[in-house]
Amino acid sequence: MTFKELSKGQINLIKALINQKNYRKRKGLFIIEGLRATQEAINSDYAVEFIVLSDDFVKKYGGKFPGFGNVKVYKITQNLFKTLSDTKTPQGIMAVVRMKKFEIANFYEGNFLVVALDGIKDPGNMGTIIRTADAAGASGILAGKGCVDVYNPKVIRSTMGSIFHLPVVEEIDLQRVLEELSIKGAKIVVTSLGAKKSYLDADYTSPVVIVFGSEAEGVSKEILNMPSEQVKIPLFGKAESLNVAVACGILLYEAARQRRALFPL
Incomplete structure (x- = not known):
């Protein structure tokens, strides 16, 4: 799998989505973390904007990942992932997902x-x-x-x-x-x-x-x-x-x- 490079703008986007409610509402986006949650999102009718993996996660799976479909996937260092993550022991996978409007x-x-x-x-x-x-x-x-x-x-x-x-x-x-x-x-x-x-x-x-x-x-x-x-x-x-x-x-x-x-x- 070929990975894309995460831009500074995307890094700032992730940080804001994690920390700022108003920003999430304005952008209509939210963050999920963990392999199971990411798979649930991909298998749902929610739109997954992109996925971010740590290099440790990539090494663990040896390039054999659960189906991510056509979603863009980015790889970053484990240290950077930890600074972005909202969890104490991150799995090394997160995704940006678009909110759905329910009536x-x-x-x-x-x-x-x-x-x-x-x-x-x-x-x-x-x-x-x-x-x-x-x-x-x-x-x-x-x-x-x-x-x-x-x-x-x-x-x-x-x-x-x-x-x-x-x-x-x-x-x-x-x-x-x-x-x-x-x-x-x-x-x-x-x-x-x-x-x-x-x-x-x-x-x-x-x-x-x-x-x-x-x-x-x-x-x-x-x-x-x-x-x-x-x-x-x-x-x-x-x-x-x-x-x-x-x-x-x-x-x-x-x-x-x-x-x-x-x-x-």
């Missing part, structure tokens, strides 16, 4: 199961929620204004490639969108520590949106005051609450269980 209307189709996020701030939680929603067969994710940037490198890394499997619409007016979905027949299920109803007693088999709130404050009062079904996960030990990504997994797999029982594959 909220896409969520109105069929018997959807949508995850709505209100003020999720932690990149690890956001990435894990996306990965969990993918695993549980959710239709997509709605991330309200105030959530962490979905294309933050730490979020992307935590998704383990699931960012390429389901639509994520971010920076939306979540209350307004939930009202729209409710008018179109969706059940709105809101997680709340103050709820009296267990999540096990809710019905998730019809079109449903499950709302999860911020790590510190939970779902906002504005959304809690909307017509909805409020549920909680019972706590049997001394912990005051569950991590939001864990809570998401519990509810989504209950929803998946009910749906598989009613609509087996």
Whole structure:
């Protein structure tokens, strides 16, 4: 394989994409790192602009690389790669990927199961929620204004490639969108520590949106005051609450269980 030379402009592009949210949004590009994530991107319908390999990565694979298709591939020194990488122990492969534009209307189709996020701030939680929603067969994710940037490198890394499997619409007016979905027949299920109803007693088999709130404050009062079904996960030990990504997994797999029982594959 013949490698191209990475220009100073491309090096600066990578640095800015890793560190600057506004730059990512303006350019419509984001960075992924790791072989698995790169392969997921190439096999998806996302556009991969180019791939960067370290010379150590090239030596490791001896010129026999997993299929990169017609994507441009650049090789740089291991030392330079480390200065660009956002990880402590980089694998030696990263890619620049173009964002996709998803419309909220896409969520109105069929018997959807949508995850709505209100003020999720932690990149690890956001990435894990996306990965969990993918695993549980959710239709997509709605991330309200105030959530962490979905294309933050730490979020992307935590998704383990699931960012390429389901639509994520971010920076939306979540209350307004939930009202729209409710008018179109969706059940709105809101997680709340103050709820009296267990999540096990809710019905998730019809079109449903499950709302999860911020790590510190939970779902906002504005959304809690909307017509909805409020549920909680019972706590049997001394912990005051569950991590939001864990809570998401519990509810989504209950929803998946009910749906598989009613609509087996």
